[in-house]
Amino acid sequence: MNSRKIQKGFWKRLAALAVMAVVCIGLYTASLVDRHPLMENEGREFVKARVIEVIEDNQQSGGVYIGDQTVELELLSGAHQGEHIQAQSSSAYLYGTHCTPNLKVVAIVSESDGELVGSVYGYYREPALLGMIALFLLTIILIGGRRGLYSVLGLAFTFLCIFWFFLPMVYRGYSPVIAAIAVVIATTLVTMYLVGGFTVKATASVLGTVMGVLVAGLLAYLFGKLARVSGYNVSDIESLIYIQEQLDIQVGQLMFAGILIAALGAVMDVSMSIASTLQELHDKNPQLDTRQLFRSGMTVGHDMMGTMSNTLILAFTGGSINTIVLFYAYGYSRMQLMNMYDIAIEIMQGISASMGVVLTVPFVSLIGAWMIVRAARKSSAGNGKTL
Missing domain, CATH: 2.40.50 (OB fold (Dihydrolipoamide Acetyltransferase, E2P))
Structure with missing residues (x-):
């Protein structure tokens, strides 16, 4: 029975890889954009x-x-x-x-x-950078085994989505926010089903991740409206405006699209962790009902909220550490700091992404508990646990 289940899971993952390959071909086709460099490089090469x-x-x-x-x-x-x-x-x-x-x-x-x-x-420095990347990927595979290999494939697919789909779509003049949402959905589907298989917990993780990331983007938009901060208030707006004048890129949406993509990793982590925990708890004690599983998911989520929110806040802070040191050294007043565009944007990005992580906890706990109990009832009637 176990060998049949393993074999079934293998063929489902193989099907996922085949679908991913087809999608990659489609992404590559979409990436074939006739780009015209804005800087003249004729007769010059690196x-x-x-x-x-x-x-x-x-x-x-x-x-x-x-x-x-x-x-x-x-x-x-x-x-x-x-x-x-x-x-x-x-x-x-x-x-x-x-x-x-x-x-x-x-x-x-x-x-x-x-x-x-x-x-x-x-x-x-190219050999050093490639060596660092190779060491990182090799470490994931050696420690994670087959799951690690699937994680590497999911990571590669994420980068392909960004460079073969998101950037070409933005270059063609499509909405960066819509393109970012498409990347979030595609990346979540491929990564979750590669790592978790075609299971109930993977499906719950997909739904929870998409909902959490969309909430983060919505909150960023609302915070931007309240604080009167837009994508035109970023530090390199002059260069972006020049690009917008030459192309049809919607510069004002780039900041919000970036928030969606930046929040994806942390939200995905929380979502899969809670869904896997719920599945494990139900496997050990099949008598748990939806309400009990939901409470367990919330309990686990309470411990994850602080650390993952901390991770996002520190990531955004670390990316701006040079600016923060300058502000500190020049002795900017609180009134000046709290009303600067740079500070407002960093706070908006960090808070909205962290809110997405926090709200993912109840989303996944509720969806995962309901789906796991529902799948168990079907299993008792003769159906398998996998979707």
Whole structure:
């Protein structure tokens, strides 16, 4: 009986993977947008290079770097691969890097009157970043086993939804909020059914997650109306307005779409945790009714509310820590701080996402308890527990 149940679950997950593959193909087709870069890059390319020699250094007495270095580079990629050029490298914080022989860098190369002109863009850090990502994914698979593999697949699908669906739809002029809702629903369905299988608890988690994220978005909209904060009050609005003038992107909705996507992870975590707990409790004690299961879910949710809300608040705070340090150092008054757009946006994002997490608890507890008890009654009449 158990082997038959395992086999049945395997084929259902295989079907989910097949559906995900078909959806990925559809997403890729939707991502084929004819983009026209707003910055002219003709005749210029970013290439991997190696520092051969530092021709002129910019190190002063005392170890201070002033001005630019002049270096000789060997181009390791691009149309001029294998050629050697002289380039300038700044020791600034954001661009350039202090070059030493054999250092791998990224160079900007352009051709002018048949002569190559180059400058060092920055340190070549792609291998380090890819290594970090690979270590993260490998850790999930080694510790989580088959479930970990399904989690990685769900994570990959999430990124595909964002880069192959959300961004192209926004670029084409569609509503960012509607596109974000579609991403939330698609990601939730694939992730929950991959990790939890086609079960009652997975279905309850899907419903609870979607409801929680939509509530977070609605609250953000209402808070924005009350505080008179919109998507046009963000710090980089000048650049976004320029993009809006060139394209049909609905800039005003981007902030609210971002809140929906940002809240998804935490809401999904709470939703699946409570649904799994309810299913486990009912499996251990099938005599529990809907009311008792609901109370158990609320009890578990009470402990999760504080930690998950803390996670979201700290995540938004950590993302703005540089700004917060500046405000603290300059000694801004409470009246000034509480009426700044930046502070209002951070509070609105953190509170609305946390409210989505908190309200997910009763949503999932009620839906999960009702569905689990209902499935158990059907099971006693000869039906299986899985959907």
